[in-house]
Each structure stands twice: as structure tokens, then as C-alpha cells.
Amino acid sequence: NAGVTQTPKFRILKIGQSMTLQCAQDMNHNYMYWYRQDPGMGLKLIYYSVGAGITDKGEVPNGYNVSRSTTEDFPLRLELAAPSQTSVYFCASSYKREGAYGYTFGSGTRLTVV
Amino acid sequence: GQNIDQPTEMTATEGAIVQINCTYQTSGFNGLFWYQQHAGEAPTFLSYNVLDGLEEKGRFSSFLSRSKGYSYLLLKELQMKDSASYLCAVRDANSGNTPLVFGKGTRLSVIA
Numbered sequence: 406n407a408g409v410t411q412t413p414k415f416r417i418l419k420i421g422q423s424m425t426l427q428c429a430q431d432m433n434h435n436y437m438y439w440y441r442q443d444p445g446m447g448l449k450l451i452y453y454s455v456g457a458g459i460t461d462k463g464e465v466p467n468g469y470n471v472s473r474s475t476t477e478d479f480p481l482r483l484e485l486a487a488p489s490q491t492s493v494y495f496c497a498s499s500y501k502r503e504g505a506y507g508y509t510f511g512s513g514t515r516l517t518v519v
Numbered sequence: 520g521q522n523i524d525q526p527t528e529m530t531a532t533e534g535a536i537v538q539i540n541c542t543y544q545t546s547g548f549n550g551l552f553w554y555q556q557h558a559g560e561a562p563t564f565l566s567y568n569v570l571d572g573l574e575e576k577g578r579f580s581s582f583l584s585r586s587k588g589y590s591y592l593l594l595k596e597l598q599m600k601d602s603a604s605y606l607c608a609v610r611d612a613n614s615g616n617t618p619l620v621f622g623k624g625t626r627l628s629v630i631a
Contacts, residue, residue, distance in 0.1 A: 438618050445527070447606065447623035448562075463618070495561060507552055507564035508619065 407431050411496050411511035418486040418518045426481040426514050428496030436499045437479040438508065439463075439471065441492040448495065454479055486518045521545045523622035525607050530628045531597055539592045539625045541607035549612035552619060553581050553592045556604045565605075566592070594627075602629045 412427045430437065435456045440448040440463075450463030454473040468490060470482040479498075483490060493515050497508040522544040531537040543551070550569040554562035568574055568583035568590060580593040594601055604626045608619040 436618070440621075445623060448608075448621040450618055450620075453618050507554075507567060508562075510561035510563070512561050 409496055409498055409509050409511035411514050413514060414512065415515050418516065420486060420488065420518060422486050423484050426494055428479045428511060429477050430498040431477065432498060433476060434498035434500050438497045439481045440495045442495060443492050488518050490516065491518045492516060521611055521620045523607055523609055523620060525622045525625045528626045530630060533597055533599060533629055533631050535597050537594050537597060537627065539605050541590045541622060543588050543609045545609055545611040547612035548585060550610040551583055551590050552608040554606040554608065556606060562606055597629050599629050602627060
């Protein structure tokens with residue numbers, strides 16, 4: 406199994422440009438998440454989804470959008486990139502919300518906005 | 520609100536034992552996780568505690584006290600490859616489907 410696959414691994418955007426960060430999992434997990442990680446700041450939740458067609462905001466959703474049309478895919482959209490969105494983005498998935506089901510993380514996308 | 524605190528940095532010697540503490544304040548509790556994250560890589564799952572007590576897994580152990588809102592990760596027989604950040608994360612039972620809340624992480628440096 407590939408697990409959680411994120412693309413691209415690196416990207417440089419100019420201010421005002423748009424892009425989509427791709428995330429796909431092949432473990433048939435219902436729950437998927439997008440986090441961003443800034444140096445020394447830990448992981449902050451952007452958006453999450455509990456199943457196809459269902460999404461919800463996390464702690465820092467402004468400037469981002471998501472969709473969940475299939476169980477496998479959970480893309481994150483940046484519409485008007487700003488320098489504050491320079492960060493490392495991690496997608497994760499989990500089998501259940503309860504119990505000892507930890508997250509499986511993708512390898513991350515390192516985004517720089519200049 | 521939710522608050523998770525852990526030390527920013529720690530240094531320990533190869534072969535020694537180190538304890539990384541985590542305190543949390545959440546409106547509810549439904550499990551605490553520890554993750555390891557090497558520089559430039561994704562976090563990987565280490566341990567899970569939902570009941571009070573110690574969970575042992577090889578060189579790593581994790582302890583939980585729900586009444587004190589406290590957990591620690593114990594690493595024994597430290598190796599150079601244990602140099603990484605260790606993230607404490609809590610699942611808040613009173614927040615519906617709200618996912619895990621992560622602390623800022625503790626950067627552990629293992630020196631010879």
C-alpha cells in the first residue's frame with residue numbers, strides 16, 4: 406500500500422497565485438485532515454473530512470478551501486496565495502475517530518509564497 | 520479552550536534515559552497520542568493512552584494521568600537516531616468530530 410500520497414513535495418508561488426495541493430490515500434480511511442506546520446508552532450488544523458461529501462473547518466481555515474468528492478482524495482485549494490501561507494502542509498488520514506487509531510501522514514508539501 | 524504544553528527543547532546523552540512531559544487542558548478527554556517527527560519528515564505514530572497508567576513498547580513508554588492532565592514519554596537506551604521532535608496530541612471528547620490537537624513539539628537532541 407502507498408498510504409497517504411501528497412503532491413507536489415515542493416512549490417514556490419508568487420503572491421496572488423492559486424494552486425491545489427493533492428492528497429490521496431488507498432487505505433479506505435473515512436477521516437482525512439489537512440494540517441500546516443510552521444517552525445516552532447506545531448501542527449495546526451486547516452480542514453478535515455469525516456467522509457465523502459462532508460468537510461469542516463479547523464483552527465486556521467482562512468485562505469483555503471477543500472472538497473471531498475471521493476473517499477480517496479482530499480485536495481486543498483489556495484486561491485490567492487499570501488506570504489503568511491508559507492508553511493509545510495501535511496495531509497493525514499485515519500480509520501476511526503475513536504480508539505487507538507492514529508493518523509497516517511503524507512510526506513508533506515513545502516510551500517513558499519514570494 | 521484547548522491547551523497542550525511541552526518543553527521546547529531537550530538534550531540527552533546516548534545510552535541514557537529521557538522523559539518528555541506533556542500537560543493538557545481540554546474540555547473533555549478521549550485519548551492522548553505521541554508522535555515522532557524527524558527533521559524534514561512526516562510525523563509517525565508512537566503511542567496511545569486512554570486509561571491511566573504506563574504503556575510500554577520496546578524502548579519507548581508512555582504514561583498518562585487523566586486527573587492531572589499529564590503525560591510523559593520515556594525513551595530508554597537513547598540512540599543517535601532518536602534525535603527528533605516529539606509531538607503530544609490530545610483527542611477532546613467534547614468536540615464532536617474535532618480531530619487531534621497537537622502541542623508544539625519537543626525537539627530532542629541526543630549527543631555522544
